[in-house]
Amino acid sequence: MAQQHLDPTDPTAQAVPVSGDALAGYLRAQATEFLRSLRLHRETGGGGGTPARASSSVGENGSDRSVDAARALRRSARRISGSLHTYRPLLDPDWSEGMRPELAWLSGTLAREHAYSARLERLLGALNRLSGSGSGFPAQAAGPGASAAPKGNLTIGAAKAGALLDRQLTLARTRAHSAALQALGSSRFHAVADSVAVLASEVPLTPAAATADLRPPAAAAEGRLLDAVAALPLLTAGHPYNAEALVHGLSADTAPQPQDAPWHQVRLLLRLHRYAREVLYGEECPVDVRLLGAGQALNQHRDAAEAASAAASAARTPRIAPATAYALGVLHADQRHEVEAARFAFQQSWQKEAVPTL
Amino acid sequence: MAQQHLDPTDPTAQAVPVSGDALAGYLRAQATEFLRSLRLHRETGGGGGTPARASSSVGENGSDRSVDAARALRRSARRISGSLHTYRPLLDPDWSEGMRPELAWLSGTLAREHAYSARLERLLGALNRLSGSGSGFPAQAAGPGASAAPKGNLTIGAAKAGALLDRQLTLARTRAHSAALQALGSSRFHAVADSVAVLASEVPLTPAAATADLRPPAAAAEGRLLDAVAALPLLTAGHPYNAEALVHGLSADTAPQPQDAPWHQVRLLLRLHRYAREVLYGEECPVDVRLLGAGQALNQHRDAAEAASAAASAARTPRIAPATAYALGVLHADQRHEVEAARFAFQQSWQKEAVPTL
Numbered sequence: 001m002a003q004q005h006l007d008p009t010d011p012t013a014q015a016v017p018v019s020g021d022a023l024a025g026y027l028r029a030q031a032t033e034f035l036r037s038l039r040l041h042r043e044t045g046g047g048g049g050t051p052a053r054a055s056s057s058v059g060e061n062g063s064d065r066s067v068d069a070a071r072a073l074r075r076s077a078r079r080i081s082g083s084l085h086t087y088r089p090l091l092d093p094d095w096s097e098g099m100r101p102e103l104a105w106l107s108g109t110l111a112r113e114h115a116y117s118a119r120l121e122r123l124l125g126a127l128n129r130l131s132g133s134g135s136g137f138p139a140q141a142a143g144p145g146a147s148a149a150p151k152g153n154l155t156i157g158a159a160k161a162g163a164l165l166d167r168q169l170t171l172a173r174t175r176a177h178s179a180a181l182q183a184l185g186s187s188r189f190h191a192v193a194d195s196v197a198v199l200a201s202e203v204p205l206t207p208a209a210a211t212a213d214l215r216p217p218a219a220a221a222e223g224r225l226l227d228a229v230a231a232l233p234l235l236t237a238g239h240p241y242n243a244e245a246l247v248h249g250l251s252a253d254t255a256p257q258p259q260d261a262p263w264h265q266v267r268l269l270l271r272l273h274r275y276a277r278e279v280l281y282g283e284e285c286p287v288d289v290r291l292l293g294a295g296q297a298l299n300q301h302r303d304a305a306e307a308a309s310a311a312a313s314a315a316r317t318p319r320i321a322p323a324t325a326y327a328l329g330v331l332h333a334d335q336r337h338e339v340e341a342a343r344f345a346f347q348q349s350w351q352k353e354a355v356p357t358l
Numbered sequence: 359m360a361q362q363h364l365d366p367t368d369p370t371a372q373a374v375p376v377s378g379d380a381l382a383g384y385l386r387a388q389a390t391e392f393l394r395s396l397r398l399h400r401e402t403g404g405g406g407g408t409p410a411r412a413s414s415s416v417g418e419n420g421s422d423r424s425v426d427a428a429r430a431l432r433r434s435a436r437r438i439s440g441s442l443h444t445y446r447p448l449l450d451p452d453w454s455e456g457m458r459p460e461l462a463w464l465s466g467t468l469a470r471e472h473a474y475s476a477r478l479e480r481l482l483g484a485l486n487r488l489s490g491s492g493s494g495f496p497a498q499a500a501g502p503g504a505s506a507a508p509k510g511n512l513t514i515g516a517a518k519a520g521a522l523l524d525r526q527l528t529l530a531r532t533r534a535h536s537a538a539l540q541a542l543g544s545s546r547f548h549a550v551a552d553s554v555a556v557l558a559s560e561v562p563l564t565p566a567a568a569t570a571d572l573r574p575p576a577a578a579a580e581g582r583l584l585d586a587v588a589a590l591p592l593l594t595a596g597h598p599y600n601a602e603a604l605v606h607g608l609s610a611d612t613a614p615q616p617q618d619a620p621w622h623q624v625r626l627l628l629r630l631h632r633y634a635r636e637v638l639y640g641e642e643c644p645v646d647v648r649l650l651g652a653g654q655a656l657n658q659h660r661d662a663a664e665a666a667s668a669a670a671s672a673a674r675t676p677r678i679a680p681a682t683a684y685a686l687g688v689l690h691a692d693q694r695h696e697v698e699a700a701r702f703a704f705q706q707s708w709q710k711e712a713v714p715t716l
Contacts, residue, residue: 132606158608240598241699248490249688250516315684322683326673329687330607337695341599 018280020090020209026279027083031200034076038193041069041184070110070180077107080199082275086221090212092204102192109183115306116173120165122307126334127162127327131155157323161331164314164324218276225269229350232262237343238351245340246333260305263343267298293349301342308335376638378448378567384637385441389558392434396551399427399542428468428538435465438557440633444579448570450562460550467541473664474531478523480665484692485520485685489513515681519689522672522682576634583627587708590620595701596709603698604691618663621701625656651707659700666693 044066081103084096183189206212236242248257270291278285315328402424439461442454541547564570594600606615628649636643666689673686 127608129601130604130606130608132609155609240702241695243487243692243695243699246488246688246692246695248488249692250485250488250685251490251513315680320680322673322678322680325680325683326687326690327608329684329689330604330691331687332684333688333691333695334601334604334607337599337601337604337691341601344598 017213018215020205020212020214022282023083023087023090023209023214023279024203024205025282027080027203028200030076030079030083031196034073034080034196035193035200037069037072037076041066041073044069067114071114074107074110077103077110078271079275079278080196081107082272083279086272086276087214087217087279089217090206090209090214092206095204099192099195102188102195106183106189106192109180112176113173113180116169116176118303119307119310120169120173122303123165123169123311123331123335124162126307126331126338127158127165130327130330130334131158157321157327160321160324161311161314161327164317164320164328165310168314168317169310214280218280221269221273221276225266225273228262228266228269232266234347234350237340238347240344242340245343246336249333249336257305257309260301260339263298263301263346264305267295267302270295270298290349290352293352294346297342297346297349301339301346304335304338304342308332308339311335375571376573378563378570378572380640381441381445381448381567381572381637382561382563383640385438385561386558388434388437388441389554392431392438392554393551393558395427395430395434399424399431402427425472429472432465432468435461435468436629437633437636438554439465440630441637444630444634445572445575445637447575448564448567448572450564453562457550457553460546460553464541464547464550467538470534471531471538474527474534476661477665477668478527478531480661481523481527481669481689481693482520484665484689484696485516485523488685488688488692489516515679515685518679518682519669519672519685522675522678522686523668526672526675527668572638576638579627579631579634583624583631586620586624586627590624592705592708595698596705598702600698603701604694607691607694615663615667618659618697621656621659621704622663625653625660628653628656648707648710651710652704655700655704655707659697659704662693662696662700666690666697669693 045063081100084091084100084103088096233244236244244259245257248259274291274295277288311328311332315325315332320328403421439458442449442458442461446454591602594602602617606617632649632653635646669686669690673683673690678686
């Protein structure tokens, strides 16, 4: 269980109980935000059109605002779902058990399009950096007609790798976009939206919840986080250039790296802990810089791990040129090193003293 | 010029002058060591036979002792050459100017065989590590008959990459071995050996050298080192995971990375400084742990940079399989990260306080 508290100002460590009213208020606010984002998403063309790039260079148009609306929708769906999980003893069990998988399905479906878009942007950015060119990446220079120089010009390999990733991830993003549209038009989605609409006015608390103390379940969420962090190889992670993240870089196993799983798990638990804190603090929830830094490092970890996996996967495309495969190998290793860098950054954030933020 | 001294106990910073006699004694000792190693090299079959692997698993046979003898020969050749450079105002200029390029030619020729052997060992070790296998690397599993699985088994890619590197670097080593044998039988070599034999009994000091002070030329060597270190990007190097070393990992330029050159230069200047100290201190030269650590980091830097370059070069072999090229790309990036790790290690060694070692 929890051996240290993340923040001495955390109400879970304080004497004043926080009651179920705080939970009801939080859930109502998140449900309202969910409905607002949904309305905005529909108004900004989220119900159709071409998928938008994650890039902000597109400008402030309907497509951009639709992306923002989808992000806000996911954001509130995650918070509702997380709070239902952490504070489940205080909620009607049938209702909350039925609601959580539906919210997870929705936010997962909505997240995919953005994830492919961001992954492509990350990989093209990395190829650009690895090519040592300060200017834009010339992916368009590598059409089907482009052929490698006799000695194998690696820049052409990088351009071809970029074009291949662009093709594959754009296709995946388009499919994710269609799937999201289909989901938003489905009766399953309408049932979720209806449940959230009910939640915005009437939170199904148990009879005992009004006088129950929110601090024990919040402390339990924190405890699960601290236990999971304690099981991470932080000693290794804190030693720069430990070369751990690439250890299975060439193994035959094409499944996601098993060494990443505990880090992904901590990322989810850290998020649940953050949401649990938001419920306790309400509107005045102070920003914990340490949690913020640790969370950002774990997001980087996840993004880099998935990008590395996409590069490895692209390298298994049949009939690619050796120069393309070489560039994808360099790219894979580069992203696995970003994974290692993210673990180091997490370790550095985490080992900082918890400083009172109030 | 020098802004700080590396070691407060360094005689260059002290009041008592060290005269040319110390230089004569040092050069005589190194020349004697050179002749002893040469005799040992001839006795242990250094004049023929098959090239030896750098691996120590060969056992204590004639071939191993020949490798040791060649190493000792290079070691004394470098020290003589370095001292002639640092203390050239105290030596007969015609003689020392004629001698240095000949010693550089000799130690360069002798070093090549060992370098290819060590590079192959490093690269196969890295492939083994990247394949996540604790046991030996199955390079023999990837004969010409081995073919990639339909989806492209990356372990086969790694094995094929290992077999390709083995073939290319073994060929290079065999050629270097022949070149070294040819060099040791040449009249050019006999002239060098004759000059060293003269040096073992009679060091050609200038008339003024007996009363000259060795400290100013030694301090100048240190100054050149400190100036070169001051020009290194140590701030970046001290920031882990700065991703600098791979910045040109996919650029079209196949020449050695220009960013490595200043580090290689510091490696040479550090060596000259060490030899200059040996002359000043004589037999009792204390080990400076800081210099030792910095020097080892720069050796790692050089080895990793050359291994990365060998992997990139192997990837330009015509008609290789994409899986082989992919594995070589991962390997290249891995070694460039070792380059970055070595720079970090150098920065860490260097920033330590110079501690008196006497």
